[in-house]
Amino acid sequence: MDPTIDTEHYLEKTLLINNREIKYNGIFRVDELFSTINRTLDEAGYTKREKKSEETVTEAGKRIYVELRPFKIMSNYVRLMIKIKITLDNITEIPETIRGEKRLYQKGNVHIAFDAWSLMDYANRWGMKPFIFFMKGMIHKFVKKFPLEGSFSAEVVKDTAHLYAALKALLNSYKIEAGNFATEDEIRKQAEMQLMSELEDNIKSN
Numbered sequence: 347m348d349p350t351i352d353t354e355h356y357l358e359k360t361l362l363i364n365n366r367e368i369k370y371n372g373i374f375r376v377d378e379l380f381s382t383i384n385r386t387l388d389e390a391g392y393t394k395r396e397k398k399s400e401e402t403v404t405e406a407g408k409r410i411y412v413e414l415r416p417f418k419i420m421s422n423y424v425r426l427m428i429k430i431k432i433t434l435d436n437i438t439e440i441p442e443t444i445r446g447e448k449r450l451y452q453k454g455n456v457h458i459a460f461d462a463w464s465l466m467d468y469a470n471r472w473g474m475k476p477f478i479f480f481m482k483g484m485i486h487k488f489v490k491k492f493p494l495e496g497s498f499s500a501e502v503v504k505d506t507a508h509l510y511a512a513l514k515a516l517l518n519s520y521k522i523e524a525g526n527f528a529t530e531d532e533i534r535k536q537a538e539m540q541l542m543s544e545l546e547d548n549i550k551s552n
Contacts, residue, residue, distance in 0.1 A: 362499055363462035363506050363541055370456040370517045373442055375449070376410075376434065378516060379456075383414070383430065386512045390505045392416035392428070407454055408437040417465075418505070426502040428509065429461040444520060451520070458513060462506045464498055500542070507538035 387394055398413040414430040437454035444451075511531070 358466040360464045360466075360499070361461060362464060362503055363460060366460040366506070366510060366537075366541065368456070368458040368510065368514055368517070371454070372517075372520060373440060373444075373451040373453045374456060374517060374520050376437075376452050379432075379513070382512050382516050383509065386509045387416045387428075390418070390508065392418045392505070397429075404436075406436040408434070410434040410437065418502075420498050420501075423467045424498055425465050426498060426505070427463045427465055428502065428506055429463070430509075431459045433457040456517065460506050460510060462502045464502060503541045504538055507541050510537045 384394065394416045395414065396412065397415045398411070400409075400411045402409045410433070412432045414432070415427055416430070417425050417427040419425045433456075434452070435455040435457070437452050439450055440453045441448060442451045443449075514537075
C-alpha cells in the first residue's frame with residue numbers, strides 16, 4: 347500500500363489512547379525535545395509526518411504549536427498512527443548551567459498530548475468481499491478481537507508509552523533542584539502498564 351495515502355482512506359479507525367498528557371514548566375531545549383521524538387520514532391519504525399506547524403510571538407514570548415502524525419505500516423491493510431500535539435507557550439531564552447555545562451536554554455510551558463490509533467482497511471484486502479468485510483467488522487466490534495489485530499493494538503500502546511517515557515525523562519533531566527527522579531525505563535514501564543490497563547478496559551466496555 348502506498349504510504350502517502352491519507353489516514354482518512356481507512357474504513358475502520360480505533361482510538362486506543364486518548365489524550366495522554368505531559369505538562370511541564372521550566373527550562374528545556376527545543377532541539378533536544380524534537381530530536382528525542384525523532385530518534386524514538388525512528389527506533390520504533392515509524393514514518394514521520396508533520397500535520398501542522400505554527401509559531402507566533404507575544405509579549406510573554408513565543409508560542410509554538412506542532413502536530414505530528416507518524417505512522418507504521420503493519421500490513422497491506424493495517425497501519426498504526428500516533429498523533430502528537432506539542433504546544434510550547436510563553437517561550438523565552440535564558441543561559442543556564444546544567445550538569446556542569448553552560449548553554450542557552452528555552453524557558454516556558456510545555457504541553458504534549460498523545461493519541462494512538464489503529465487504522466484498518468479490510469475492504470481493500472485481497473479476497474475481502476463486501477459481505478465478509480461486514481461480518482468481520484461486526485464480529486470484531488461485538489464479539490471478539492482477532493489475535494493479529496490485538497497484537498497491533500498492543501504494539502502501538504507500547505510505542506506510545508516508550509515515546510511518553512523518553513520525553514518525560516528528558517524534561518525531568520532539566521530540573522535544577524536536587525532530587526531523585528524516575529529513570530526513562532521506570533517511566534516507560536509505569537506508562538505501559540497504565541495504557542495497557544486502559545486498553546483492556548476499553549475492550550471490555552465495547
